[in-house]
Amino acid sequence: MSGLRLEGRTALVTGASQGIGEGIVRLLGAHGARVIAAARSVDKLQSLADELAEKGIEVHPLELDLAAPDAVASRIKGLPEPFSEVDILVNNAGITADGLLARMSLEAWEKVLRVNLTGAFAVTRAVSRGMMRRRWGRIISISSVVGLMGNAGQANYAAAKAGLVGFSKSLARELAGRDITVNVVAPGFIETAMTDALPDQHREELLEVIPLKRLGSVDDVAWAVLFLASEEAAYVTGHVLNVSGGLYL
Ligand SMILES: NC(=O)c1ccc[n+]([C@@H]2O[C@H](COP(=O)([O-])OP(=O)(O)OC[C@H]3O[C@@H](n4cnc5c(N)ncnc54)[C@H](OP(=O)(O)O)[C@@H]3O)[C@@H](O)[C@H]2O)c1
Numbered sequence: 001m002s003g004l005r006l007e008g009r010t011a012l013v014t015g016a017s018q019g020i021g022e023g024i025v026r027l028l029g030a031h032g033a034r035v036i037a038a039a040r041s042v043d044k045l046q047s048l049a050d051e052l053a054e055k056g057i058e059v060h061p062l063e064l065d066l067a068a069p070d071a072v073a074s075r076i077k078g079l080p081e082p083f084s085e086v087d088i089l090v091n092n093a094g095i096t097a098d099g100l101l102a103r104m105s106l107e108a109w110e111k112v113l114r115v116n117l118t119g120a121f122a123v124t125r126a127v128s129r130g131m132m133r134r135r136w137g138r139i140i141s142i143s144s145v146v147g148l149m150g151n152a153g154q155a156n157y158a159a160a161k162a163g164l165v166g167f168s169k170s171l172a173r174e175l176a177g178r179d180i181t182v183n184v185v186a187p188g189f190i191e192t193a194m195t196d197a198l199p200d201q202h203r204e205e206l207l208e209v210i211p212l213k214r215l216g217s218v219d220d221v222a223w224a225v226l227f228l229a230s231e232e233a234a235y236v237t238g239h240v241l242n243v244s245g246g247l248y249l
Pocket residue numbers: 014015016017018019020021038039040041042064065066067092093094095115142143144145186187188189190191192193194195
């Protein structure tokens with residue numbers, strides 16, 4: 001059998017109701033994982049689970065609001081068999097609340113930090129104990145090139161995304177002794193609802209500065225995640241994999 005198979009593994013993907021998270025659920029599922037798909041929109045998660053069940057892919061919808069990180073551990077503890085032991089965690093959920101610093105409210109700052117960074121902390125803490133006990137795990141967080149290079153008008157988002165890098169590198173050191181790898185995927189501009197909203201002129205300016213001359217696809221990001229989630233990536237930890245068409249070099 002060729003590589004990158006995830007049979008017998010259980011993955012938890014946050015922000016799975018659309019966009020990049022949904023694409024990751026599809027790709028990990030297609031490569032043999034059973035997947036817990038987490039987000040607030042349970043209806044969307046249920047239709048995804050129903051659709052993939054027809055292809056023989058097991059998906060368990062989990063209603064999870066990362067704006068309330070205190071409740072995360074009990075939601076994850078309540079997962080039924082065979083979804084109760086998470087081997088692969090993908091911290092993908094993320095929001096924006098953009099604005100220049102002078103006009104950025106404390107609320108907009110705290111909300112983005114809470115969902116994008118504290119949310120990832122809460123989910124990671126909840127699943128890491130089981131990974132440590134079983135001495136195997138993959139933790140992958142979806143950051144952004146904005147966290148590496150900054151972006152005017154996104155100080156809160158960039159701070160949260162950069163925070164995921166420091167968080168992941170620290171955990172890579174903490175958890176290496178248990179064969180748990182911890183990595184980051186940093187997408188550039190990807191074709192999703194987030195970027196559909198870009199005005200045409202902005203889109204054209206973007207293509208000028210992306211060496212590969214296109215926006216990325218959800219699958220471009222999902223393949224990077226699949227690799228890091230696989231057995232074959234066992235010797236890669238603490239890495240930031242930039243999937244940006246060369247926007248960030
Ligand atoms: N699109 C891009 O160009 C791009 C580039 C770089 C990085 N990224 C990052 O990639 C990730 C996915 O982006 P995307 O474009 O796919 O975003 P998206 O289409 O806006 O999807 C965001 C996901 O996060 C979930 N979410 C939002 N608030 C939540 C909350 N309070 N609790 C739990 N889940 C919540 C949403 O589900 P519910 O609303 O159902 O909860 C949704 O599934 C994000 O972390 C984003 O920052 C995206």
